[in-house]
Amino acid sequence: MTESTYRIRGATGDWEVVIGLEVHAQVTSNAKLFSGAATAFGAEPNTQVSLVDAAMPGMLPTPNRECIRQAVRTGMAIDAVINKWSRFDRKNYFYADLPQGYQISQLYHPLVGEGVVEIVLDEKDPNSVPKAIGVERIHVEQDAGKLMHDQHPTRSYVDLNRSGVALMEIVSRPDMRSPAEAGAYLSKLRTILRYVGSCDGNMDQGSMRADVNVSVRRPGEEFGTRTETKNVNSVRFVMAAIEYEANRQVAVIEDGGRIVQETRLFDPDKGVTRSMRSKEDAHDYRYFPDPDLLPLELDDAFLEECRASLPELPDAKRKRYEGELGLSAYNAAVLTAEVETARWFEALLAECGSDVPAKSAANWLISDLYGALNRLGKTIGDSPVSPAQGAELLKLVADGTLSGTLSKQVFEIMLETGQGANAIVEERGLKQTSDTGAIEAVIAEVMEKNADKVADYRGGKDKLFGFFVGQTMKAMGGKANPGVVNDLLKKALG
């Protein structure tokens, strides 16, 4: 990717957008960061709350190893510096979703330092050059509870189920220059987290959300004043918020105004951002090291286990698919974009063994299986066909038992009935035939019925060859081996 040419066309000239994202990703864990309460989504209010989460007097935090481990693995996945010595700090502010009156976070000594996420704007374009987006840090912190405002005319309801759930805050450098780059970064980050297994990436359940820092400047000049749009929860909304906010800032500046450094909210219905005055006076957070906790010191064995447990990551996998498996750049990108797809594909390859070329398996997954899933409104996670069943079908194509046409028929029956390909072929006699005697008999019949066309062909109308193939295949119920049909027809027609 060359330097972004995305510009806001203002009345006074072009403006460049500068974007940084602070992504909050919920760490996948059974229990909370500092208490033994569960983290599952959607429980009855205040049922997944311990006395620690409710900040009862004298309650103390005890850190969950798995949350630390997942943040370290995430850091390793983006080639980041892992700080073997880090600390938890308290961020002090008052809000009804924050029972302690402070959030335990990491300001001064985060767990993970500098790393990098590589993005490609257009996966389908082999000429698209990757761009490196810097990650400044990843720190671990507590989530807040949830307030509900529309249950009662004069009261807000407080549910602390989320209070204390572990989050990773992944802070990028202000390295993005267009909504598309920000979208690509967020998507890529989500892919990496899901590969690593450190976050489920369910943005609609709030497992991932982004604070979007936007400023505008004349190309090449100093950074402008930025605003922070909080808690944007989809890739599309992040892009829309940036687009709106950048244009708003340009309009303000060109009107002779100044950008105020402030917190804003994105309204997805209207596609606009608006100032969030309720948080304005809360900027003096009085961070200091949490005296209830000691410094977090990680030993080599811990780090080694984190590294050893990392799966093959999307970039490496894509390169391997292109190199070792000989897939096209596009197919490799599609198959690696979601960890479930890659897993499904690799399970399929394993079932196929050496009988089916990887390319054929990739093509079948991307066109036939995805086509079917789209039609059925299903994801690969709830595919009605298993990798083993897919492999069974592909093997029948590879050994010549099924033609391409027949295989599509068999696949449809598999989807409808849940039966295996072999059983379907046996039961319905869908095996293609290479029996030359049977095919020659049918060819003779076809030529007899179409004597005029035979004459035309022999007179030089070569194009009629396809007609004879079609008639023969039709008469054979689609089960004839097309190669054999071709050969025999050429011989018969002379």
Next chain:
Amino acid sequence: MSVEPATVKRVAGLARIAITDAEAEKLAPELGNILGFIEQLGEVDTSGVEPMTAVIPNHLRLRDDVVTDGDVRDKVLANAPQGEHGFFTVPKVIE
């Protein structure tokens, strides 16, 4: 050290403690005295000294990722000044 009543009010605001102007006037010299007292720390040469992190050598233990707590809503809500339907309630917040 002199502390202005306005500073007292700002700090009280941060600490979410309502104070009247009269109280701020009264507190200003008191806080000034205390801050003056603690400011003598500035005399100490601490270059090259690390701030204390753990008073007695100890290391942070990490817990296993097992659900051992929660599902105690009655205990959580037992002392709530106000609540309904399993929630704590507060004056309506406009965000």
Next chain:
Amino acid sequence: MSNLTDLGVAAIRDGVRGGEFSARDVADAFIDAVAAAKPLNAFLVETPDHALAAAKVADDARAAGETLKPLAGVPIGMKDLFCTRGVETTAASGILKGFVPQYESTVSGNLWNAGAGMLGKLNLDQFAMGSSNETSAFGNVISPWRRPGDTAPLAPGGSSGGSSAAIAARLCPAATGTDTGGSIRQPAAFVGITGIKPTYGRCSRYGVVAFASSLDQAGPMAHDVRDCAIMLEAMAGFDPKDATSLDLPVPAWEAGLNADLRGKRVGIPKEYRVDGMPAEIEALWQQGIDWLKDAGAEIVEVSLPHTKYALPAYYIIAPAEASSNLARYDGVRYGQRVLPDGAGLQDMYAATRAAGFGDEVKRRIMIGTYVLSAGFYDAYYTQAQKVRTLIARDFEQAFEQCDVLLTPTAPSAAFVLGEKSADPIAMYLNDVFTVPSSLAGLPAMSVPGGVDKDGLPLGLQVIGKPLDEQGVLNAGLALEQRAGFVARAEKWW
């Protein structure tokens, strides 16, 4: 048989074991004493049923021929900073009025598991912030001691003033205390009893209402060194629920008591000879030195050069931590809520906290908020934590030359209530000798050494190396044996 309320922990334990008296008799005697001592205002809540239930368990166990638990039959007082399941716990603050914990602090739970019963919850300085027990929202604790011919109420010390007054008045044989900057040792000295703050991390902080997390440490208060050792053995121990708890076995301190100090060196820190130290205190200190010599110890002068900076560092670190620890008292989940007409959430917080916290608590929250606020953090808080490192280093170096340190506990005897409450700094100076060891997390105890010209108790402080509670107790025992302190407050209440 002597009056049961005159007995200490060991005597009660042994008497119940030996069948000299029943646990029920002991509980009844103390319950009656508590009920008759309202003028002292030492108890915020009385829990006779708790004490009687524990006594019954002890008597039944003895009748059944079972081995009795270490504290079977011993009723104690519980400082109201420890959360006790089903029993109102307020930290002597209006903001927690009516709060009934649904959980038990680890330390109180350990004591119940050891067979102790609870006579009640003891008054204290609000959120343990104070040195005279004048900051309680539920009234001052009055020391059982008086100056001769004078009825002026004296301070029992603070913050564990309910604990000190109750023990000195024989309302309980022992009580829990907590010590952040001297809150066990100074009140112990003021009323002529013994108290030990163990090494930071020995006693779990789980369920103890937090004041300053990096300093808070629970410890026992009792009549003598042996009783403190027995109590501390029950209270201490590793607790996975407190990340700062030390994962070490609890030594058998009582069994290890030994007042023979031959081969031990006692350090006398020269910086503790502060200007204007009363002659009586100075004389007592010298007396203590002589007693320890007599016990076989070698006396060495040591230097703790950063001593004078301990108080200012403490008055940054403790309020900073407190300002954050006390943010949870917001009227949302427990405690008092004040909701003025038409108030929003943030107004509710401000009104609730203004009404619920006392003046000293507000003062410390404000100081703590100020020193942590933008632009001041490094100059105050970081600098204070660096000075704290230097103070701890001073002790480390001193302990290269000696095994324990001997100092006075407080710069004066008990003062008249109200005498110092107008001047916060004068009040803070009460802790000048106790704060440095708190900052360094060291074990330290106060034992009664003598009386001043008015017959009021004075204490001597022994400070030990990290984890060397045994060395501290042993030096304390040597002092106790030689001091022969028998003075007691005459009953006027």
